[in-house]
Amino acid sequence: MVMAMTLNQLVLRSMRKNIKSYYLYVFALVFSVSLYYSFVTLQYNPAIVNEIGTGRSSAALKAASYLLLFIVTFFVLYANKLFMNRRSKEIGLYQLVGMSKSLVARLIAIENIILWFSAIVIGVLVGLLTSRIFVMILLKIVEKDAFVELSFSIEALMMTVVVFSVLLLIVILQTAIRIKRVTLLALITTTAVADERVKKFNAFQMFLGFVGLISIGYGYYLSTTILDNLNVTPNVLLFKMVSILALTVGGTYFVFRFSVALILNFVRKSKKGLMSIQDVLSLSTIMHRMKANAMSLTTITVLSASTLAILTFTYISYYSADSVAMEAVPYDYIMYEDTGFELVEEFDKEGIQYTRYDIDLLAVPADVRPLLVKEAALNKTISTELGVQVVSLKAIQNKLPNLHLQEGEGYILGYNSLSAENIRIEAQKSIQFNTSAGEEEIFIKEVTEDLLLPNYHYYGFTVVVADSYFQKLLHDPLTKNQKVVGMELKEENQLIKAQEVFEANKVSVEMPIPGNDLATNTVSVESQENYRLNMLDSLGMTIFISGFLGLAFLIATGSILYFKQMSEADEEKGTYNILRKMGFTTNEIMSGIRRKQLFNFGFPLIIGLAHSYFAVKSGWVLFGTELVAPLLITMGVYIVLYSIFSILSAGYYRKVVEDAL
Amino acid sequence: MVILRGRKIKKVFGKKSNTQEVLKDIDIEVREGEFVGIMGPSGSGKTTLLNVLASIDKVTSGIIEINNNNLQKMKEQKLSKFRREQLGFIFQDYNLLDTLTVKENIYLPLSVGKTPKTVSEKKIKEITDLLGINDILNKYPSEISGGQKQRTSAARALVGNPSIVFADEPTGALDSKSATALLSNLEKINKEKKVTIMMVTHDSVAASFCSRVLFLKDGQIYSELYKGDKDRKQFFQEIMNTQGVLSGDGYDA
Structure with missing residues (x-):
């Protein structure tokens, strides 16, 4: 035996032996470094700087990088904690053979320094590659073509090194404090944690479990009422939001901490001691671990819920870009008054096929109060005196051919989700026109979302009336006549050519704002495609960043669950050994474990989905016009990615069970 | 009726260059209703023998039958x-x-x-x-x-x-x-x-409750004692004696 083995040699030797238990920790480190580095690099990527500009977007990137730092810190510290738990025996052994605490701390520190710096090198290399992919994704989102080069940024590297060195320092300090505080005995027995025994449940715990369910329910209820009244002061709104958050988060913890074990113990008792092998491996294990797991399951649930909500909100705005553009500019091209007809001539010259809609518009002063639904009518704060746009049936016949009206009847078009939130009206009631002949009632047969006019020039909705009545209104001095021409391309594939023509023939016109005689709006000939691209431009960065952070959150939470399951599997190896000896097959044991996994992964997921659903439901109108599709797509993708971690952990369990005998 | 029958049970641990033969061609038979004890110094292979007989571990060669079921064929x-x-x-x-x-x-x-x-x-x-x-x-x-x-x-x-x-x-x-x-x-x-x-x-006290005791040494059955009509004290003495002969160099019990 070599007597004078230096500390460094000892470290290297133990690292070589422990390489298996390191790989997870190293993975966590490399993942964090590459994520952070590739994200910071984005700020300095020439393609981003050129295409999206530096000012606003780099501020957004910077803000996001702080958030990312938070995720990375959380993740790395957690991974370190698990890593240290796994090695507590080894650390105890070092002390048992007579090494001083400070020597052990130094040993671990040296080891960490080696691990971290190799992780930084690998992580930066990986990040270099992934950042290029991220830039390409970002440019794809905003629909811009640019050549993306592999760019290496010294600034980003410096930042990464500084950030992770600081984190490393924290980890070393944390470990040293831990080693200093813990007694030798406790260190050696850490892995054999005494599970909490569910002995008796008192009424108080039962009550707390119930409180958890109630507060989640009440939080959900509050969330559905949050947009009911937009006229409240910001303070009230903030208070409401904080209460919802506190109720759902607190409720989630209570459910995990008290309700779950309570219900499971009840089920266990009902079996009167005759439990199947599946119950043994799911029910009783979950029940006994609930106290220790409640906090982390709550964290994972809440993180999943917020990630999902943010992702859904952003995806809603992205997904809605088309329909928002459609509402803002309901035709491929729109011209106002007599301006912009050069475009028509150019289209003819270039052979671009289109359908033309000429719409005569009348701004008529009106009162919508009689149209309001009951509850809204009681609210005195809503202003109901509006300038309503009126068109004749004939003018829209070729766009909406199925309408039939008699004099005194009308249709309402363009009543969309946002106007529905502000003024809620219903059909089979009357609207009141204020003409020079006095107040005239028009009976509204139907209210639809069909689009006729750009909704941002003409707020609210459009009323269609019979042709004869329209002629009468036309001659009324209280009304104002306007002209709108819409053009719809016949061939979708001529869009690019049409856009080129449009760009070359931009003109604008002064247009009076409806309901306001003095002010005018500068309005150009408008293109739906242009509007959509402008929206993507301003949204692109937000979408990219939240997508990126969402993914980082997902991977971090998923990995933490996976790590936790790995150490749980290791801790339960003894159980599997006993069962295998007694003659239970790997498959029988796995069927019980799968049930447990279903709970460990499924329960936080389902509660997280429910939380995010209510969060999204309460505020989605502020982000876009489409709810169902983006919500389902986001949730679906999230579930699929999340399941990968449960499949991975099931694989690990199988390995442990197979090796148990 | 014979419940358990083992023929030429061999168990080798380790790989090519560094092997160790723990069980060397052991033959064993257990009849219905027997209470068999297995004794022997540390490293004599008692637990290994039990594990292979109980199908928890696999033999390197040999045959084990329990109730006429060949374990190696399952x-x-x-x-x-x-x-x-x-x-x-x-x-x-x-x-x-x-x-x-x-x-x-x-x-x-x-x-x-x-x-x-x-x-x-x-x-x-x-x-x-x-x-x-x-x-x-x-x-x-x-x-x-x-x-x-x-x-x-x-x-x-x-x-x-x-x-x-x-x-x-x-x-x-x-x-x-x-x-x-x-x-x-x-x-x-x-x-x-x-x-x-x-x-x-x-x-030895525990073994004295058995109806038959097998002694293992270096992976082989060294001797065998039947209780017969003896009482527990006599049987215990007999076990002690056999152990004494068996040990020679440092018996661990």
């Missing part, structure tokens, strides 16, 4: 089923599941088969009455004594009416009073219910 799946239905196990460190109550632990071997619940309840009651643990059925293992744990473990091994029970140092972690109580119970069950038991031990 696949993993079938072997597990066989183990569950025909064998019972008692281990030194009890091997109870901490998350289950005493009753739930005992029920485990019955949980997969198609035993009706009322029959299971009856079987559990019968065996726990016999072992004197029917008043702790709803306690968790952490709440009971070592002796009670080992009796729970024995109840679990016996509840499924196995052809043979394997016990690996069942008294190793018990004080002498609990050990004697457990062994008396096993002896009683062996005699009354004709359960075949095979027990590894290095404790």
